[in-house]
Amino acid sequence: MLRKSILLIAALQLVALVAYAHVDLITPCARYSSAPGCPPPPPGQSIDYNTNAPISSGGINNQPLCKHSVPYAKRTVYKAGQSIPTGYGIGSAHGGGHCQWALSYDREKTWVVIQTEIRTCLRGAVIGQSPTIPVTIPIDAPSGEVTFMWAWINAVGVREYYSNCADIQVIGRDGGTISGVELLLANFNTTYGIIPEFPNPTDPDGHELFDARKPITISVKGSGSGITSNPSPSPSPSKPNKNGAGRKRCQLQSTLLFILTFFVFIPLNM
Structure with a gap:
């Protein structure tokens, strides 16, 4: 009986490792984060204990970019020109990868x-x-x-897209424009294309897709009363995934979980 219990605990730990060992934004607080010091979720919403999970995996989009659409009532205040020491909780860094940080002034419709x-x-x-x-x-x-976003495309593992959003208040000019480039959504789903794994320095890593992001300018009317943008964000093309390693790893994980289920859970009923 003790042996069965130990095997069951090990299996559950492996399931948790496969499902949750990733990365999330903890500073500033991601929406509904369970990290210490983060505010409680807005009324009607719940703490998200899975903010470190990808929003897209294997070309299948699971959640929207910010995961949650209702912003915090209390916002962290930053001044224009201020450096934010963004912080991250690490489950597995998947060999690093590509990060983008973006701002939206219109409730996540337009990103710069x-x-x-x-x-x-x-x-x-x-x-x-x-x-x-x-x-x-x-x-x-x-x-x-303003909505502040961190987005990440992992270098190694199942082809995934991570993002977290934080609700902030920017103190800067009263109206004006802010310019940058569009957000790249490669690996978000197959519509936007998949960047293969790039564990080695010479591996194709899709950097040319980042170089090809279109410029975008967001105009904010005085007192933040209105938003216009030019141009509107459009999908960024990317090359199809010719490296099946990530998908094979996902299949291997599923097979491993099936084997564990067969040898752990079935004997419990014998």
Whole structure:
């Protein structure tokens, strides 16, 4: 009986490792985060204990970009030109990858990328660490209630897309424009294309897709009363996935879980 219990616990731990060993934004607080110091969710919403899970895996989109659409009532305040020490909870860094940080002034309809890190983002981070990456709010950012997004394409493993959103208040100019590039959604689903794994320095990593992102300018009217953008975001093309390693790894995980189920759960009933 003790042996069966130990095997059952091991199987459940493996399931948890496969499902939840990823990365999430913890500073500023991602929406409904369970991280210490984060505010409670808005009325009618629940704490999200799975903010470190990808929103897309294997070309299948599971959740929208921000995961949750209702913003926090209380926002973290930052000044235009201020550097935010963004912090991350590490389950598995998947060899690092590509990170983008973006702002939206119109409730996640339009995004402008303000900072990008290609290939090396979160590389070398290990489980239990809480690394920080400085991200600067543009000095010309207009004042307003803003959604701050972190998006990540992992280098190794099942082809996934991660993102978390935080609700912030920017103190800057009263109206004006903010410019950058469109958000790249490769690996978000097959419509936008899949960037293969790139564990080695010479592996194709899709960096040319980031170079090809279109410029975008967001205009904010005085007192944050209105938003216009030019151009509107459009899908960014990418090459099809010619590397099936990520999908094969996902299939291997499913097979392993099936074997564990057969040898652990079935004997419990014998």
